Amino acid sequence: MPVKRSLASLSLLAASAVVLAGCTATDAAPAASTGAAAETIQVEDNSGTQTVPAAPSSVVALDNRTFETLSDWGVELSAAAVALMPETIAYTQDDSIVDIGNHREPNLELIVAAEPDLVISGQRFSDRDADIAALVPDAAVLQLEPRDGEPFDEELRRQVTVLGEVFGKQAEAEQLVADFDAAIERAANAYDASQKVMAVTTTGGEIGYLAPSVGRTLGPIFDILGMTPALEVDGSTDDHQGDDISVEAIADSNPDWILVMDRDAAVGADDPAFAPAADILEGSEALTGVTAVQEGNLVYMPADTYTNEGIQTYTEFLNGFADALEAS
Structure with missing residues (x-):
């Protein structure tokens, strides 16, 4: 695009x-x-x-x-x-x-x-x-x-x-x-609008929904790249833990791509109870049939994103997303 x-x-x-x-x-x-x-x-x-x-x-x-x-x-x-x-x-x-x-x-x-x-x-x-x-x-x-x-x-x-x-x-x-713009261009050119995308965050072992446009950190990426949402929920917020969503709702929306911010990786990685986002999402039995999970199309933001949300973090993430898109 x-x-x-x-x-x-x-x-x-x-x-x-x-x-x-x-x-x-x-x-x-x-x-x-x-x-x-x-x-x-x-x-x-x-x-x-x-x-x-x-x-x-x-x-x-x-x-x-x-x-x-x-x-x-x-x-x-x-x-x-x-x-x-x-x-x-x-x-x-x-x-x-x-x-x-x-x-x-x-x-x-x-x-x-x-x-x-x-x-x-x-x-x-x-x-x-x-x-x-x-x-x-x-x-x-x-x-x-x-x-x-x-x-x-x-x-x-x-x-x-x-x-x-x-x-x-x-x-x-x-x-x-210039680096930020180049990363946007790469990801936009590699993304196919027919592919449905969902953004989520994980904290305390739970999955939170990050809505297009308004969702914390990842919401604006939908507008920047012109992505097609897998799911849109009325009354969505910019809550730092995302909005409540069930794994069944994620599965029903069947996204082709899932973009992930692991909040606890930035603020709770030292907690013995810390569960990495990859374990939560890829280890969920309810999500095993989701296209994004089956095809390995989960893209994670840098681990420090929640406390380091500057232009460099977005550039790194967008280049990583472009890598995944180009390789798919």
């Missing part, structure tokens, strides 16, 4: 264009620690135009979608939600980063102590932006979480493009977008 947009994503780059505002001593905002003139840039985030330091001296990172990007770019962090990072992120091995905890019970005072001039919020911390802004009023709080109602793939491109401008990593951001 052809991809219905320019893989160069020119419209996105234009929409999130960043205007360098190399400030003079008279029009620049004073640096918080020294009072000296600071160079700033303006970027567009979810709240509108934001003025951020061109070379931030203290960065706090809270958004799971951005951790891998920031780490790969060598961005030094003063504080972060390290408790939310999978072990695949190098920051988890850096003891100099102050861990503010997870989104459920964060110690926001540790953000104050870090004296940030830039806070990168998003995803699980999105509803704490106002609290954070009140605590560190001199810091720019950047919010790039994919927005409801906007194409998810365009939102991932926007996120890394803006971060590339903030950290002077425009070329690296362009490469991430």
